[in-house]
Amino acid sequence: MNVSLSALFRVTGPLLTAALSISAPLIAHAQDNGHYVLEKAVQVSRHGVRPQTDTQKLVDATQRQWPTWLVRDGELTGHGYLAASLMGAWQAGHYRHAGLLPAGCPDNTTVYTLSSPKQRTRATAAALLDGMFPGCGQKALASTEKLDPLFQTDKMDFARIDPVIAKGEILKALGGDLQAAKARLQPDLDLLKAAACIEGKPCPFYEAEWVLKQNDEGRLKIKGLDKASSLGETFRLQYSEGKPLSEVAFGHAANAKQVMALTRLHRAKYDFVNDTPHIAKRGGSQLMNQLLLALEQGTALEKSDPLGNPPKAPLLVIVAHDTNLSHLRTLLGFHWALGEYQPGNIPPTGTLAFERYRDANSGERFIRTTFLTQSPDQIRNLTPLTGNNVPLQVDFEQPGCKKTAVGTLCPLESFASTLSKAIDRTAMTTARYP
Structure with missing residues (x-):
């Protein structure tokens, strides 16, 4: 039987409130930032737990009936909402400790949240914000069109692949x-x-x-x-x-x-x-260009792009699909293996996060790129991310980067140069934000 998410959330609401209250005191796990100041963060998260997108195709593939879910094919579940909220609570605790976010509710200029138009991404964005800022009424935005050039890039004419190369x-x-x-x-x-x-x-x-x-x-x-x-x-x-x-x-x-x-x-x-280079470039350049423009905001590298710039907010939260994240990680050359997951796996609510730090002594700026995700059992058991129960995570490394108390930091200029070379500007169109 299919029921609406709103009905599910009415059932799971008390559990969500309890889980968030447990997840609130997250400061203790964070390290001293030393002389590195977090100025900007941009994160791209996959949506949370959903059922299969087409049950009939599974039936046809196996000639057997499959277990039922409480929501329609492809939509975020109540369990997925709760798990995403727990991830959001941890992320907000990290950003608050680093000084990027104030205590309490942020104003509209501090956080900008954008999701793919799909139900599962819009609902996941709401869950992340509930976890980050419970009771604050923060809203995520999404295009009213079925296809958004930032997220459904590989389905649109401007980014079509060359089949011979691919x-x-x-x-x-x-x-x-x-x-x-x-x-x-x-x-x-x-x-x-x-x-x-x-x-x-x-x-x-x-x-x-x-x-x-x-x-x-x-x-x-x-x-x-x-x-x-x-x-x-x-x-x-x-x-x-x-x-x-x-x-x-x-x-x-x-x-x-x-x-x-x-x-x-x-x-x-x-x-x-x-993950092949041509397909990743055609499908990922539109989003990667916007991420790079956001990371350059407020620095000497900031530029006005003729195809549009992202909003200027200290925290930019983007909720997308595993296809988007796979294209981004291929453009970066970022490889990971975490916990029981297969190498390179992008689990529900798995997040590719970019953080820009400024060295308070020298003024030099750096980028930390990390992939973080809840473990399979943390998602399954709705484990609050406190104490030793923190997300699995790994930092991106390349020549010229250095390990610090806040993670592996890569100089902004060289990082931006690497990304600029990876972006295919012929696979881009105007970027519009709601």
């Missing part, structure tokens, strides 16, 4: 041959089949041939692998949602490690397609 890069990522790559991944296909399909009955996703195809929007996908990817991601989302283990992967995964083993083909889809 296919060449995908083939290189595959190791030169699609079927040879499939053969290498056969053990993962077998593992996924054992969890997803009924023994002795047809299993269409498993039997499907892998074919590289281009859709009407110009995007490339590996048909066959895409279904396997969706199965693994759905199993992970079932675990994150806190579903009974008898329902998670149809009872074939008893813990986070076993669940994540079923997501190896989800990782492969990103390795082979989303």
